[in-house]
Every structure is written in C-alpha cells, then in structure tokens.
Amino acid sequence: MKVSASQLRELLITYIPARLPVLITGAPGIGKSDIVAQAAQETGHDLLISHPVVEDPTDSKGLPFPDGNVARFLPFGDLERALRATTPLLWFLDDLGQASPAVQAAKMQLLLARRIGEHALPDCVTFVAATNRRNDNAGVSGILDPVISRFATVVELEPSIADWTDWAARSGVPAELIAFLRFRPDLLSVKKTARDIENAPSPRTWGFVAKTMPVVPKSLELVSYAGSVGEAAASELMSFLAIYRELPSPDAIILSPDTAPIPETPAALYAVSSALAAHSTEGNFERVLTYNQRLIDVGHREFGALLARDAVRRKPELASTHAFIRAQGGEIGKIIRGE
Structure with missing residues (x-):
C-alpha cells in the first residue's frame, strides 16, 4: 500500500505507542529514516538505529559464553541497550532488505516473540524497519517472507x-x-x-x-x-x-x-x-x-x-x-x- 509522507507519519504515531511493528519500503533518499526519527520524537521515544546489513547473526543473539557446565548468550551492543531500556525506545532496523538471510532470520524471534533465547525485551521497546525495493539498485535481494509476516503492516512511501x-x-x-x-x-x-x-x-x-x-x-x-x-x-x-x-x-x-x-x-x-x-x-x-x-x-x-x-x-x-x-x-x- 502506497502512502505519502504525512500519512506515514500519522501511521507511525498511531502504531508506535501500541508496540505494533511497521515495515516501510520505498526508493532510496525519499525520507524514510527522517520520518521515523520525527515520529520517535513526537511519540516521546528514544531512537535506537541498527544497520543489519553490517551485522552478524550474533548481534541479535548475543555471544556464547560458558556458565559452569552450560553455555549462555551474552547480549552486547544494540541488543544490550534494548534489553536494558526502561523508557520508551524505538528500535529502527534501517536497510533491513540488504541484510543477509541469516541476519534477517535472527531478527524474526525479536520481532514477533519479543525475545531472543533466554532474553526478553521490555514492554517499552517498539520496532520499525525500512528497506529499499529490489528494483532500486540498492543491493536488496529481498526480505524473507517469515520476517515480513512479523510486521503488523507493510507500506510503501511515495514522495509527493x-x-x-x-x-x-x-x-x-x-x-x-x-x-x-x-x-x-x-x-x-x-x-x-x-x-x-x-x-x-x-x-x-x-x-x-x-x-x-x-x-x-x-x-x-x-x-x-x-x-x-x-x-x-x-x-x-x-x-x-x-x-x-x-x-x-x-x-x-x-x-x-x-x-x-x-x-x-x-x-x-x-x-x-x-x-x-x-x-x-x-x-x-x-x-x-x-x-x-x-x-x-x-x-x-x-x-x-x-x-x-x-x-x-x-x-x-x-x-x-x-x-x-x-x-x-x-x-x-x-x-x-x-x-
């Protein structure tokens, strides 16, 4: 569904406080990231921006470390910040479509179950993601269907x-x-x-x-x-x-x-x-x-x-x-x- 910038802003202001994840698609350079940042500010959320294209699956799962006779996953970086959040936080996954399938798969449990392994996200964290389209010459190979289905809505931003x-x-x-x-x-x-x-x-x-x-x-x-x-x-x-x-x-x-x-x-x-x-x-x-x-x-x-x-x-x-x-x-x- 195509939306204008004003419609996208209004949609995000409605979905973000309700903790409903949104996926935004569209051509490069049309303002997707700026509108997300504006919506975060207007809804009183801190903004955490991740770039899955440069991530490894361990960024979303944590690093394994020994704990006696078992191994646990130690969260770090953006995951650690999200897990420690106590005030409203918008976690923005920018350029998600450029990420490898393994990294996208690692995000699935976070997006739907709001947990990864033994770690559960606090209720104050909300997800929004953005991606260019496959025909935009932006290195997008696609987004896994199970990942897409974990978003409450998918919209395409069209500049006006x-x-x-x-x-x-x-x-x-x-x-x-x-x-x-x-x-x-x-x-x-x-x-x-x-x-x-x-x-x-x-x-x-x-x-x-x-x-x-x-x-x-x-x-x-x-x-x-x-x-x-x-x-x-x-x-x-x-x-x-x-x-x-x-x-x-x-x-x-x-x-x-x-x-x-x-x-x-x-x-x-x-x-x-x-x-x-x-x-x-x-x-x-x-x-x-x-x-x-x-x-x-x-x-x-x-x-x-x-x-x-x-x-x-x-x-x-x-x-x-x-x-x-x-x-x-x-x-x-x-x-x-x-x-």
Missing part, C-alpha cells in the same frame, strides 16, 4: 511535492529551490536507470542542493548541482534560476505592492510567490498580502494560496498578525481553507 514543500518551507530551504520543484514536481524523485556512479534527483539529493545553494559560487553552480542531482536536472535548475534572478526583487515588490508588476508565466509566478513568502516578516506582511490579493484578483488563486501558506509555514507567528487575521475573512482566507 506537497509533503516536500511543506517540509521545505518549515526548514528554511531556499525559496528558489522550492519554486523550481513546484514548477517541475516530476523532478523531485527520478528513478535511476543507469549503474553509473552519479546521483539522481531525490528528496535527499535535493536536500544537498539546498545546503550548498547559499555557499557555492556562481561559477561552480552547475558543477555542484549536477554532482548532487545529475546534469539534466541541474541544467533545468540553472535555467529556472536565470528567470528567478531577472525578476523584481522581493524588496522592490514589498516597497510598492500596489504597482509592482505581476508576472504571467508559471515559472515566474512560482518564483515570485516563493520569494515573497521567504521574505515575509511581521513588519511587512500587510504589504505582502496586498500584493497577494492582486495575484488573486487577476486570476492567480493557486499562487496566492502558495504564497500565504508558505509564509505562515516558515514563520508561524505571521498567523497572529492583524493583516493575516483580517485576510482570513476575505478571499485569501477562502483560498487557504480550500473553499
């Missing part, structure tokens, strides 16, 4: 531009990158078909672009971005940035919101709305909303909604301004509410 831009606006991602991916949402995640040693567009690799945009010199932009998301996507980003940089500056629009020009092309509209959202403050938000109303009046309702929503996502305090409260009763409020 709506979830990504919601996260990006709250995380301070450069406005021009948000605008570009709204303009070209098909480039958010692109399946890599070649086995060459190069990156492909994904939420993870666009995240690297976001981190490098403020620091990379213009002379190296194409080289830097191509190394993060591939040459084709980087070339399209550079073409969009050329448009973005030729538009009136956000400061100029805020200075004269009643007369500043309104672009006509979709690329320019995405650029202007994202830039204004990033430049909005409590002091200038009334002027931003004046320009926003003009966008709506000339028929660009979608971009008016994007501007207002992004501004409030970036700075939630803007929702308490007099300008925004007044706008809530008019056309802008209807658009934000989806009416």
Whole structure:
C-alpha cells in the first residue's frame, strides 16, 4: 500500500505507542529514516538505529559464553541497550532488505516473540524497519517472507511535492529551490536507470542542493548541482534560476505592492510567490498580502494560496498578525481553507 509522507507519519504515531511493528519500503533518499526519527520524537521515544546489513547473526543473539557446565548468550551492543531500556525506545532496523538471510532470520524471534533465547525485551521497546525495493539498485535481494509476516503492516512511501514543500518551507530551504520543484514536481524523485556512479534527483539529493545553494559560487553552480542531482536536472535548475534572478526583487515588490508588476508565466509566478513568502516578516506582511490579493484578483488563486501558506509555514507567528487575521475573512482566507 502506497502512502505519502504525512500519512506515514500519522501511521507511525498511531502504531508506535501500541508496540505494533511497521515495515516501510520505498526508493532510496525519499525520507524514510527522517520520518521515523520525527515520529520517535513526537511519540516521546528514544531512537535506537541498527544497520543489519553490517551485522552478524550474533548481534541479535548475543555471544556464547560458558556458565559452569552450560553455555549462555551474552547480549552486547544494540541488543544490550534494548534489553536494558526502561523508557520508551524505538528500535529502527534501517536497510533491513540488504541484510543477509541469516541476519534477517535472527531478527524474526525479536520481532514477533519479543525475545531472543533466554532474553526478553521490555514492554517499552517498539520496532520499525525500512528497506529499499529490489528494483532500486540498492543491493536488496529481498526480505524473507517469515520476517515480513512479523510486521503488523507493510507500506510503501511515495514522495509527493506537497509533503516536500511543506517540509521545505518549515526548514528554511531556499525559496528558489522550492519554486523550481513546484514548477517541475516530476523532478523531485527520478528513478535511476543507469549503474553509473552519479546521483539522481531525490528528496535527499535535493536536500544537498539546498545546503550548498547559499555557499557555492556562481561559477561552480552547475558543477555542484549536477554532482548532487545529475546534469539534466541541474541544467533545468540553472535555467529556472536565470528567470528567478531577472525578476523584481522581493524588496522592490514589498516597497510598492500596489504597482509592482505581476508576472504571467508559471515559472515566474512560482518564483515570485516563493520569494515573497521567504521574505515575509511581521513588519511587512500587510504589504505582502496586498500584493497577494492582486495575484488573486487577476486570476492567480493557486499562487496566492502558495504564497500565504508558505509564509505562515516558515514563520508561524505571521498567523497572529492583524493583516493575516483580517485576510482570513476575505478571499485569501477562502483560498487557504480550500473553499
């Protein structure tokens, strides 16, 4: 069953406190690990991350040691930490599908019986696992059916531009990158078909672009971005940035919101709305909303909604301004509410 990032987060928040194990599948770099970490934080769980791909079966069983005339298994590492847990703990098995069959088999008893040999897990421990798919060129040979059946539910995470831009606006991602991916949402995640040693567009690799945009010199932009998301996507980003940089500056629009020009092309509209959202403050938000109303009046309702929503996502305090409260009763409020 395919789920969006917001649906997966809600599912995990429901399943984790109930101690129901979840298996998440999906392409590399789409945010599986980040969503698990967020869910752990929101449910008040400590996070223990294991990587079965680099484990040996003894990591899950413990090391045998003599105890008189018998041998017992001595837990160590992640297993020891889980067995000693006294507060809510989320044990995240990352990249489970890359692990050997022997390691996967060693996890089965932990997942269902919640014990391994003579050691029983405390009730405060919950499991979540993630894996890439077999066709993702990620070294996944599969997961044993008995292992799969030990999860309460199996879901496939599918990235969406709506979830990504919601996260990006709250995380301070450069406005021009948000605008570009709204303009070209098909480039958010692109399946890599070649086995060459190069990156492909994904939420993870666009995240690297976001981190490098403020620091990379213009002379190296194409080289830097191509190394993060591939040459084709980087070339399209550079073409969009050329448009973005030729538009009136956000400061100029805020200075004269009643007369500043309104672009006509979709690329320019995405650029202007994202830039204004990033430049909005409590002091200038009334002027931003004046320009926003003009966008709506000339028929660009979608971009008016994007501007207002992004501004409030970036700075939630803007929702308490007099300008925004007044706008809530008019056309802008209807658009934000989806009416």
